[in-house]
Amino acid sequence: xxxxxxxxxxxxxxxxxxxxxxxxxxxxxxxxxxxxxxxxxxxxxxxxxxxxxxxxxxxxxxxxxxxxxxxxxxxxxxxxxxxxxxxxxxxxxxxxxxxxxxxxxxxxxxx
Amino acid sequence: xxxxxxxxxxxxxxxxxxxxxxxxxxxxxxxxxxxxxxxxxxxxxxxxxxxxxxxxxxxxxxxxxxxxxxxxxxxxxxxxxxxxxxxxxxxxxxxxxxxxxxxxxxxxxxx
Numbered sequence: 688x689x690x691x692x693x694x695x696x697x698x699x700x701x702x703x704x705x706x707x708x709x710x711x712x713x714x715x716x717x718x719x720x721x722x723x724x725x726x727x728x729x730x731x732x733x734x735x736x737x738x739x740x741x742x743x744x745x746x747x748x749x750x751x752x753x754x755x756x757x758x759x760x761x762x763x764x765x766x767x768x769x770x771x772x773x774x775x776x777x778x779x780x781x782x783x784x785x786x787x788x789x790x791x792x793x794x795x796x797x798x
Numbered sequence: 799x800x801x802x803x804x805x806x807x808x809x810x811x812x813x814x815x816x817x818x819x820x821x822x823x824x825x826x827x828x829x830x831x832x833x834x835x836x837x838x839x840x841x842x843x844x845x846x847x848x849x850x851x852x853x854x855x856x857x858x859x860x861x862x863x864x865x866x867x868x869x870x871x872x873x874x875x876x877x878x879x880x881x882x883x884x885x886x887x888x889x890x891x892x893x894x895x896x897x898x899x900x901x902x903x904x905x906x907x908x909x
Contacts, residue, residue: 688857696838719895730802730888730900731841776840784829784848784895785856788840 689714691779693789701797706764708792710777713758717779720760721786722751725774734775735762767796800824802901804889810907811879819874819904821889827899829892830872831856832864834885835903841888847872879908 690713700706712720718739723731737744737751737760744751748767753760760779764771777789805820823830828849833841833856843856845864853864861883863875872891876883886905890898 691840693840721897723900728902730890730902732900733897736897780895784831784846784854785843786841786898787857788842790838790840 688785689717689779689781689787691777691787691789693777693792695792696790697793697795699795699797700767702767702769704767706762706767706771706794706796708762708775708777708794709759710761710779710789711757711759712779712787714779714781715755715758716781719780720751720753721778722749722762723776723778723788725776725791727773731776764794767794769796769798772796802889802891802899804887804901804904806904807902808905810909811876812909813880815879816875816877817879818876819887819889819906820871821873821901822871823889823891823899824870825891825893825899826869827891827893828869829894830866831890831892831898832862832872832874833888833890834858834883835888836885844874844887879906881908884908 721736725731750763778786802823831846832844847866850869889901892898
């Protein structure tokens with residue numbers, strides 16, 4: 688099955704700086720790559736996703752890039768704010784129902 | 799519109815006891831999922847139901863059973879709980895192979 692690795696496991700940034708989280712996947716057939724944000728005590732919530740026919744996607748302060756050749760994708764958060772503090776998960780799937788998640792990155796935004 | 803609801807929120811079981819975790823969604827989604835979340839391991843798929851009347855194993859199905867009671871409800875049963883099943887359990891639903899909507903989770907402790 689698909690194996691997703693996520694780095695770093697923790698990330699501390701100064702408010703206003705950028706944060707980058709990187710993920711690699713093992714199965715070159717994977718074609719859907721969502722990112723979820725989980726706040727304390729809540730379930731994960733989708734923040735952005737990308738498909739394999741697209742190299743980059745932006746939504747306000749967040750962006751995701753995909754490199755199919757290298758089998759890695761990244762989440763970029765610009766102008767970080769305190770409300771960006773959360774756990775972020777990347778995931779990958781071969782266009783079926785089985786999402787494979789990374790281990791998560793705990794992001795802390797320092798005021 | 800409550801989205802995905804789960805009951806109970808917390809549960810403590812003794813080894814060998816059984817229990818059923820309940821999940822319901824009011825978004826008319828076809829697909830439903832059960833995940834477990836353990837520290838440092840992200841979310842792992844236990845079972846999923848692509849549509850009413852079907853269920854399939856995910857990555858970690860051993861020790862669990864599921865029932866898709868109708869389009870709205872998907873339950874997870876632990877027949878004989880073990881300490882290794884101490885975890886946070888999330889139910890999710892989706893209308894297609896895209897965004898999954900997660901419930902608030904059930905925190906289960908098996909002693």
